[in-house]
Amino acid sequence: MKVTIVCDVLGEENNGTTIAAMNLIRTLQAKGHQVRVVSGDQSKRGLPGHYVVPPRSFGIFNGYVAKNGVSLAKPVRSILEEAIDGADVVHILVPFSLGHAAVLLCREKGIPITAGFHCQAENFTNHIFLMNARLVNRLIYKYFYWRVYRYCTCIHYPTQFICDVFEKVTHPTNHYVISNGVNKVFARREVKRPPELEGKYLILSTGRYSREKSQKVLIDAVAKSRHRDQIQLVLAGKGPQENALRKRVKKRGIREPVFGFHTREELIGIINLADLYVHPAQIEIEAIACLEAIACGKVPVIADSPRSATRHFALTEKNLFRCNDSSDLANRIDYWLDHPEEREECSRAYLGYARQFDFDNCMDAMERMLLDAVKAGPHG
Secondary structure, three states, X not given: OEEEEEEOEOOOOOOHHHHHHHHHHHHHXXXXXXXXXXXXXXXXXXXXXXXXXXXXXXXXXXXXXXXXXXXXXXXXXXXXXXXXXXXXXXXXXXXXXXXXXXXXXXXXXXXXXXXXXOOOHHHXXXXXXXXXXXXXXXXXXXXXHHHOHHHOOEXXXXXXXXXXXXXXXXXXXXXXXXXXXXXXXXXXXXXXXOHHHOOOEEEEEEOOOOHHHOHHHHHHHHHHOOOHHHEEEEEEOOOOOHHHHHHHHHXXXXXXXXXXXXXXXXXXXXXXXXXXXXXXXXXXXXXXXXXXXXXXXXXXXXXXXXXEHHHHHOOOXXXXXXXXXXXXXXXXXXXXXXXXXXXXXXXXXXXXXXXXXXXXXXXXXXXXXXXXXXXXXXXX
């Protein structure tokens, strides 16, 4: 099968969309399929199978976009045409400019299109201070539908939650609900506890530093915890809110968290050292970061946000806290830290729960979706 994958967002593997794209690319290549990748990632220029377009300029906002750790692509028809010609199917990661241009070309050439759903409306409106504007978010979903998804033979949703959200606002789709999957390297292992953590609790939260990820709620909760002086917080990630979070830490007077992006191997070690994993995000399609922690047997405490699929990973009420309520989160943190035996029992339950997100099974399902699209042909 010849597959062209179109990625408006590609680069350093520090965000869910890029990680999902690279996982799919590597898997299809390993299965023997011919994969072409179109992106604006300049570091891929000259690599076999990669077709690189220029990065899109946002003028005075270029610095802000860079702080988010992403680079958006500018469509170039000649490059897209070279990558798409002869493809059996074209898979689009997000419904932005490059994906839209690919749709128009595929329509001309009669090539079936599939697309993933990796961007909630709030991921965009958060940057223009309209995250809670329901009408604006609904209009963005409709825009996504008319721009890309209505032309797709098959659509990949990482969770039933985002499938329901999108179809309620737009139209029923030929959908495949498939987790992005958790790599087998994320597993429980023994890690020697460094001397500086003796007598302390390590609490981990992984995610881009942005408003919708709500790390500020976790900082406030640590400040309210009975164990505040014993807690070492690790905020694994990058993003535009880093300075604001650092200022909040100083204002709350808690121990300085560990900020920054970690390699996969480093992150696995940190997860296995952690006493608790907290996921405070208000907006989330799936949260692979949370699943990676669960796969290592970590007990999660998750915001019960109605706009987050992650809340469905809670096995008990004690694994949830009221969204944006730092006092309730502090109570949950204290409960789990005060009950190590119950925490270990919950940890074992999560190890079993994580098996359904097996990476190989998820990638097999993605391959079947692409093959189904090839058999079905173009939509509409």
